[in-house]
Amino acid sequence: MKRPGYFGSVVEAVRTTAEGLSITLAQYFRRPTTVQYPDRTAVPVRESLPSRYRGFLEVDLATCTACKACERDCPIDVIRIDVEKRDEGRVMSRFDIDLGKCMYCGICVESCPVEVRAEGEAEPQKVIRFTREFEGATTAFPTLTFRFIKPGEAAPPYKPPKKAEAAELPPSPARGEIARRVRAEARVENPPAFAAALAQTLADRDESLPRLLAPEVLAARARELAAKVDGDFPSALVAEALARTDCEACGWPSCGDYARAIASGADAQTWKCLPGAAKATRDVALLVQLRRGASPERAAAAAADLVRMHHRADGSPKTALALPAPIASTSSSTGGGQ
C-alpha cells in the first residue's frame, strides 16, 4: 500500500497522535493494577498465592519413609539424605535440600510414593511438597540450604501401616509451617557475615586489658560461656568468639577452619586471631579451659594469664606473627564457620 503523500502524512500524524493521546488519557483515569509489596499489600502476598504455587520445598519427616525416591529423581541432585545403621535400626541422620540451586520443577514431589492429609487441604499432599513461602532473600548463601534434620539429631523412617491399606491418610502439619521453622533456623545458623563482625566491633569498642580482664567482667564472661559449653562443643561457639573476618592472619583460610581446628585440638595456639585481639584470645581460652572441665573461676584465671602473656595493655597482640604456610584445612574453606 503506498505511503501517504506530503499532506496525507500530516493528516495521518494528527489523527493517530490524537487517538494515542485519547487512549493514554483514558488510561490515566483507570485504577492502577500494581501492588506495593512488601509493606502495603492488602494481605501478606503468601496468602494470595494459588494453592499449587511452587515455592520452597518442605519435608514432613514424621511420615517420610526414607525411600530416597526424591533424591534419585532430582535432575540436579539438590536433595541429600543420609541413612545410617544405628543400634536403634535404620535412621535418617541428614535431610538437606539446597533451595538456592533447586529449580522448583516438582519432579521430586511427583516421584514421592507416600501421600498424606495436610491440615486445611482438600487434595492429598505428598511427604515432600511445595509451600507458598518464597521470601528467601539473604546475604549468607548457606541460609538457602534447608536442613530438615538438625546436625547431630536423627529421624526414624515412617513405617506405613500394612493392613489398613484403605485407612485414613496419615495427618501432616499445614503446608508452610515446617518450611518457615527450618528457614528461621537456617537464618540463625548462618548469621549474615558482615552483621556479626559489625555488631562485635561496635558492641565492645574498649578492648584494653584492664577492662577485659577486670575481675567481675571476666567472671561474668566465664559463667556466661560455661552455660553455653554443656557437654557438646560445637565449633560454631568458638567461631563466634573470633573476629569472623576470614583475614587468614591465624594461618587458616577462614575463621570457621580456625574454630574447627581449636575445637578439635588440632591448633593449640588460641591467640592467633589478630583482628579479634585480646577479646578473642580471652573468650577462646575460656572456652578451651571450660571444655577441659575447669570451673569458671579457674578458667578465668588461666585465660587472664594467657591474655597477659600474649597481648599488650591496649589489647593488641604482642607478636605480629609471620604468616605460616596455610595449613590444609580439614574441609574446603567456605564462608562463615559451622
Place this chain on the structure above:
Amino acid sequence: MSEIVIDRGDGDEVVLNMGPQHPSTHGVIRFVIRTDGEIMKEAIPDVGYLHRAIEHIAEKCTYEGFMPYTDRVDYVCAMTANHAWALAVEKLGALPVPERAEYLRVITDELNRISSHAIALGAMAMDLGATTPFMLILREREFVNELIEELCGARLTYNYHRVGGVGWDLPAGWRDKVLRWCDHFVPVIDEYQRLIAENALFVRRLANMAVITAEEAVGYGLVGPNLRASGVDFDVRRDLPYSVYPKLKFEVPVGRGAMGTVGDAWDRYAVRIDEWRQSVALVRQALDLVAGTPPEFLSTPKKLKPTGEAFARVEAARGQMSCYVVGDGGANAYRARFRTGSFNAMQIIRAKSRGLMVADLVALIASLDVVAPEIDR
C-alpha cells in the same frame, strides 16, 4: 563466542560494540557495528554468551528429568518448548497420550504464545521509545502469568507438560477465569493496535524497513511470524497438524504489506497482533471441548528406554521449533537437538543490516523477536 578482530576501515568508520549487555539486544547478544555514526556498513552478530549446553545435558539426565531444562530453551515461551520435547519422546517411544492432555497442552501453548507475543510487541514499542504500551501490555501478560500460576504453580518456567500427558488437571473455577480474561483481552488488543501499531510515528519507523522477501525468508530458514510476514502462508499447527489442532478452527495471519511492502518490519509486528486474536479464539474453543473429555490427563510410560530416532515440530511463539531425539535403549537420550526460531532469525540480521541506521538495527532485532536463550541454548 569469538573475539572478532576488525581491521580498521577507512577514515571515518567507527566500530561500535553493542552488547552483550545492552538495553535493546533482548538478552545477551553482541553486535559489532561498523558505522560512520548513523548509517551502518554492517552489524556482525556474535553469539554464545548464553550457551548452557542444554543439548549436552539431555544426554546426562533421563527423558522425564530433562523436561525442566526445555523450559530454559526459550524461557519466554516455555510451554511450547515443553511440548516439543514431549512430542519428540512420545513419537520416539510411540507412547499414547490421553485426549484431555492434548487439549490442556493446546490451551497452555496458546496462553503462553499470547504472553510471549506480549513481550515481543511491548519490547519493540519500548525500543522505539514508547514506554506506555510496554507497561500496559505487561499488565495483560501478568494476568496470563497468574492464570498459568494457578494451573501449574510457576509463572515462567512451567515444567507443565510430561512425556505422555501433562502434570496437573484444571483447577476448579479456572475455566471461567480464563474466559473472563479473554473477554477483557480482546478489546485491549484493539486499543493496543490503535495506540501504537497505527501510530504515524511508529509506522514511519517500520514501514518499508528491512524488507525480507519470501525467497530470502525461506532461504534463511525464517519460521513462524517472521516467515508469514513475508507472505509465506505456512503454520505447523495447520499444515503439519499435531495434538488436537485439526479439531480447532482458526485462520493463519499472513503479511499483507498494509503500511508498506509485504515482509517489512511493520508486517512482522502486525502479524503478531493478529496471532493474539487467533490464540484467544483457540483458547476459547479448546476450553469448550476439554469439558467433554474423559478425566485421565497423564499416562506415564512404564519403561521409557526407546531406541531409534524421531523428529517433531511444534509452532512455538518464535516459529517452528524442531526437536530431533536419538535413543539408544538407555534411560537417557543419546542425542537431543533443538532447532529454534531465533537461531535462524539471527542469521538474516547481518545481511539485512547493511545500509540501515543504528536506530533501525534496534527495530530490526525487535521485529524479528530474537531472544538469546533460543540462539545459544
Place this chain on the structure above:
Amino acid sequence: MRMRAAFALVLAAAACGGGDVAVQLPATRAPIRDARPTRLHAGETLTVEGRGGPFTAGATTQVILPGLRGFKGGPMILPARAVGPDRVLATYDSAVFRYTGSSVVEVEQRLPDGTTKRLSSDPRAPFAFELAPRDVATAALLAERALPSLPGWLVGALTLLLVAAIVSLPIPVLAGLIVTWERKISAAMQSRIGPNRVGPRGWLQWLADGVKLLLKEDVIPTAADARLFRAAPYLAFLGLFLTFIVLPFSRTLIVADLDVGVLFLVSVTSLVVVGILVGGWASNSKWSLLGGMRSAAQIISYELPASMALLTLVVTTGSLRTQAIVAAQGAAPWDWFLFRTPFTLVAFVIWFIAALAEGNRTPFDLPEAESELVAGFFTEYSGFRFSLYPLVEWVNLAVIGAVGTALFLGGWRVPFVTPEMMATSWLWDLLGFFVFALKDVAIIFLVIWIRWTLPRFRVDQMMSLCWRYAVPWSMACVLGTLAWVWLVPSGVDQAARIALFALVGVGGGAWFALRVRANARAYSDLVLNEKLGGGRP
C-alpha cells in the same frame, strides 16, 4: 513556594532604559512647556519647564499628575522645588508597581504671601507617563548611597547577585515539582502507582532524589577533557536560566521587560546546545559523542522554525516586548493569539513542536535514546554534575509552558478585567499570576502527556520534519500574517477569531472528549487476584 518567588521578583523589579518614545504634540501658549523624561523610575527626578518664567523660585511647590491615580487613590502628587523662574524639579519618590497612563502636568506653588498658584500644561496634549518601580541599576545606586563606606562597584555587584539569587532560587524547586508530577502522571497512564512514599503523597520525592545525587560520587572519566567536562552542565543551565528574565509572569512580575524580549528568548536557548555538545564531546565516549552531535543538529535546526513562528506574533503585535505581546491579547480565549488567525494557530503548533525538539523531549529525545545510545550525551556523568542535565530538561518544560502561555494563550490577562482596572491594585496582579500559572501547568501537562504516548523519531525523519515541513510552513505563516494584518478588515478579523475558536477550540475539544470516553469504556478493569486487589496510591 511559587508565591514567595513572585513577590521576590516584585521587590527586585528592574527595567533598564529605552522603551517607546511618546510622540509630543506642539504645546500652545500653556504656561508649562515640557516635562522630561516621561519614563521614570523611583528615585529619578522629573524636570518641568515653564514658558516665560511663571514659577517663583524658593516657594514650596508640588507637581500634580491628575491622570495618574496615586497610591492612596487621589491624583499623584510629587514633592518638588522650583530652582529657577522657568524650571521645577520634582522627585518621583517610590512606587511599588508600574503605572502607565497619560496625564496633564500641573504645578502648584504656595507663594510667601499665602496665595497658591496653580499652572497647567496644554490640556489637549497630555504626556504619556510610565512610572516604574526602582530597577536594579537605580537600586544599586541607592544602595551605594546608603552604604558610603563600601566601594561603589562592590555594592552594585552585590545587589545584582542578590537579584539573581532571588530569581534563581525557585528554579530547582520548580524542576523538582515538575519531575515528581511527571512521574505521577506517567505512572497513572501506565496503570502504575508512582512515587507516594517520600513526603505527603510522594511530593517530596524530588528532594530525596536531589540529596541522593548530591551524595553520589561524581566521577570524571580519566580520558575525558576534565575542564570542559565540568563546565558543560553549567553552560546548559546558564542558557536556560537566562530565559527567566523576559518571562512575564504577571503585569509587574517580570525581571526585565527588555524591548528585545522575544529575540533575547530565542537567542539564549542556543547556549543549551553548546552545553550538550561540549558535554558529549568531553566525555570521550563514542556513545556520548553520537548523542551530542545528534542533539546539536536537532536543536540548531529547530531554532529556525521556532523563531519564525514567534516572528508571526511579533508581526501581529508590532513589538518585541513580551509584556506588549501579552497586552495585545485579550483575556477571552478567542482573543488569544492561539485563535487570532489561522496562521498564528499553525505558528503555535510549529513553535510547540520546535520547543519539544529544543528541550530534547519525546518524540525528539534522540540524544538520550536509551535503546540506542545508552544515555546519550550524559552517559558518563554522575552525581550532582549529572543532575544538572535533567534539571535543565525539566525546567525547560516550565519555560516552554511560560512562553506558550505568554505569547499564545493570553498570559496573565484575567478574564473580564481591563488592564487599566488591573493597574489599580496588586490583588489583580496576584490573580493574573495564578491565571498565568494555570495555563503554564496546562501546557506542561500536555508536554508530559505527549512523552508517554508517542515513540521516538529517527534522525533523518526528525530532520525532514524540520526542513520539509516546519521551516516552509513557518515562513508561510509569517507572510500570511503580514497579508492578514494588512488586508483583512477588523470586522472579518473578529469573526475569524470566533470561528477559529469555535471550530478548533470547542469542536476539537468535544471530539477529543468523546474519544476519551469511548476509550475509557472500551474494556473494564480486571482484577484476577482479588485478595491482593488492584494498587492503591
Place this chain on the structure above:
Amino acid sequence: MAMAMDAEAIAARLRALVGEDAITSVIAAEGGVRDAVLRVAIPRWLEVARALRDEPDLAFDFLDCVTAVDRPKDGRIDVVYHLFSYRHRHLAVVRLEAPRDDARVPSVVAVWPTADWNEREQYDLFGVRFDGHPDLRRLLMPEDWPNHPMRKDAAQPPSYRGMPTTRPNTLDLLPTSTLVRK
C-alpha cells in the same frame, strides 16, 4: 501442483537425476526409526542437495535442521539433514555417515543460506569440518576452547582461562552430622 512424495519415490528420483551411486540406501521408517532416512554418499552430497532444492517435483526449499550424531561404537559421525518443502508439504531426512576421526562433509551454504550457522554449530560442538563453508569458525564456544565438547569422548577441561569449569556441590560443603560428633 503439490504432490507429496515418500522417501522411496524421492530416492528413485534422485538416483535418476544424480546417479545410481548417489543414494547408498534408504532406511525404511519402522522400529525405532520414525522417519525414513536417505543415506547419501558424501562426495555426491552437494549435487544431491542442489537437486533436492531445484527439482520442481522435490522443491525442498527449507533446510529445517542440521544435526551431527557422534557414534563412537560404529566409528562414525552421522550428519543428519532434515528438509521440508513448502510447496509439496513433504519431508526428507538425509544422513551422511562420515568417519569419526576426520569427518569432512561438503557444506551446503550455497544451496540453503540457513546452513551457515547450523554447520558452524555442528563444527563447534562435534568437530565435523564442512568443506567450502565461507567462514567456518566456532559459533557458541570460545575461540580457544580446547576440544569439541559434545563428542562422546570429549572430557570437560577443569578450568578455562583460570576460571574453574566445575563447582563443588554446595551440599557436600556442609559438614555432615557424623563429622561434628567425632
